[in-house]
Amino acid sequence: MEFSVSDWLRADQAAGPNAPHVAMSMPHQVFCWSRQSEAEGGQYLYGDAGALRTLRPDVDTGLAGADLNVGYPEAWVRKSDPDDAVPVEVIVYGAQYGGVPMDRTSVVTFRNNLNKLLLTPLQPKDPWVIDAVWCGSCLYLDIVKRPGQQQHTPGTDPDRFTYYGYKFEALATEAPDQQSGGVVDSTGEFAIMVQMRLGRHCVTMAAETDAWDPPPPGLAVPEDGSADYVGYVELKTFVIPLGERAHERLLRDKYPRWWLQSYLAGVPTLVLGGRDRGGVITEVSRLPVTRLPAMAAEAGVPFDAARMLRFGDAALDRMCEAAASRPGEHWRFEYDPARCVITGAVVPEGKLPERVMLALSGGPSSTIFWCRRCTEQSRLYRLATLP
Numbered sequence: 001m002e003f004s005v006s007d008w009l010r011a012d013q014a015a016g017p018n019a020p021h022v023a024m025s026m027p028h029q030v031f032c033w034s035r036q037s038e039a040e041g042g043q044y045l046y047g048d049a050g051a052l053r054t055l056r057p058d059v060d061t062g063l064a065g066a067d068l069n070v071g072y073p074e075a076w077v078r079k080s081d082p083d084d085a086v087p088v089e090v091i092v093y094g095a096q097y098g099g100v101p102m103d104r105t106s107v108v109t110f111r112n113n114l115n116k117l118l119l120t121p122l123q124p125k126d127p128w129v130i131d132a133v134w135c136g137s138c139l140y141l142d143i144v145k146r147p148g149q150q151q152h153t154p155g156t157d158p159d160r161f162t163y164y165g166y167k168f169e170a171l172a173t174e175a176p177d178q179q180s181g182g183v184v185d186s187t188g189e190f191a192i193m194v195q196m197r198l199g200r201h202c203v204t205m206a207a208e209t210d211a212w213d214p215p216p217p218g219l220a221v222p223e224d225g226s227a228d229y230v231g232y233v234e235l236k237t238f239v240i241p242l243g244e245r246a247h248e249r250l251l252r253d254k255y256p257r258w259w260l261q262s263y264l265a266g267v268p269t270l271v272l273g274g275r276d277r278g279g280v281i282t283e284v285s286r287l288p289v290t291r292l293p294a295m296a297a298e299a300g301v302p303f304d305a306a307r308m309l310r311f312g313d314a315a316l317d318r319m320c321e322a323a324a325s326r327p328g329e330h331w332r333f334e335y336d337p338a339r340c341v342i343t344g345a346v347v348p349e350g351k352l353p354e355r356v357m358l359a360l361s362g363g364p365s366s367t368i369f370w371c372r373r374c375t376e377q378s379r380l381y382r383l384a385t386l387p
């Protein structure tokens with residue numbers, strides 16, 4: 001299978017305003033889980049929101065002057081395996097455990113894969129690989145780490161910048177009266193499972209979520225979760241741009257990624273920590289996710305969010321068609337920037353079909369999952385609307 005990205009881009013450009021409209025429905029949360037830190041055992045707690053951190057109330061004003069270098073590297077608990085990509089079976093087991101309806105789903109994936117796929121028209125020089133298998137009437141996508149994506153060497157700038165991100169998350173979610181020199185543990189996570197329609201595809205997707213911003217005082221949120229309030233936030237750091245060109249790079253390189261990552265999961269707000277080149281926070285701001293395309297356009301650096309959705313719909317069409325032609329086999333889809341082509345081929349003796357079919361049958365996984373429901377149901381259900 002070959003899908004020419006360059007041909008698609010030319011055709012889409014030529015269509016202009018007559019390009020097909022590809023809608024994406026509002027992502028609807030259907031389940032969640034917490035993954036313990038490695039020190040706690042690294043197990044998955046299905047239906048549990050214990051790993052979801054709460055945004056501190058003074059985040060807008062209380063972090064100015066914070067030094068993100070504090071604790072590096074001695075207080076940083078890194079993942080023991082930086083290439084530890086969460087397998088797609090985690091979603092399958094979660095859906096079974098939570099009773100999530102999957103009869104209409106045509107694509108199951110983590111957000112990571114959709115980020116790579118949909119950003120291709122805007123980032124055509126970035127290669128990617130996605131594994132897949134067609135089972136029943138659904139395409140299951142598995143995350144693949146490309147060679148060369150190993151953990152950065154401690155003490156290097158890329159390693160320090162990665163720590164800055166985790167450190168900002170820790171500072172933005174701790175109590176204001178706590179010390180800022182505590183351990184930064186990057187091994188645990190909270191994830192939500194959402195369902196939405198992207199063009200012709202019904203997608204069940206899981207995404208790690210950074211924090212929860214409680215509703216403002218006076219806003220009544222029923223304990224049964226029947227309100228529309230969604231308080232999830234994504235936390236990001238960036239270098240304050242110095243000069244017009246640096247500001248343009250920020251808008252061109254960061255805004256599309258920030259928009260796509262948050263929009264796919266239905267996260268409404270970005271909390272951004274602007275830092276200087278020495279790693280000191282100088283400003284914290286909030287941006288509404290849905291406004292990012294307009295804000296970039298108003299600054300003279302537009303990006304076409306609708307094109308990303310159109311491309312994602314078209315590429316998923318081809319991937320589903322290819323994998324469905326040989327169901328139950330391990331497919332590998334790879335984007336080659338040199339040729340601007342997505343190729344797909346069967347992986348001989350690939351293990352993905354066996355893993356997915358075992359999960360679908362309810363059989364045991366090679367990874368130990370310890371599952372329990374949240375003992376405080378109101379704590380879970382008031383986080384977002386659940387069926």
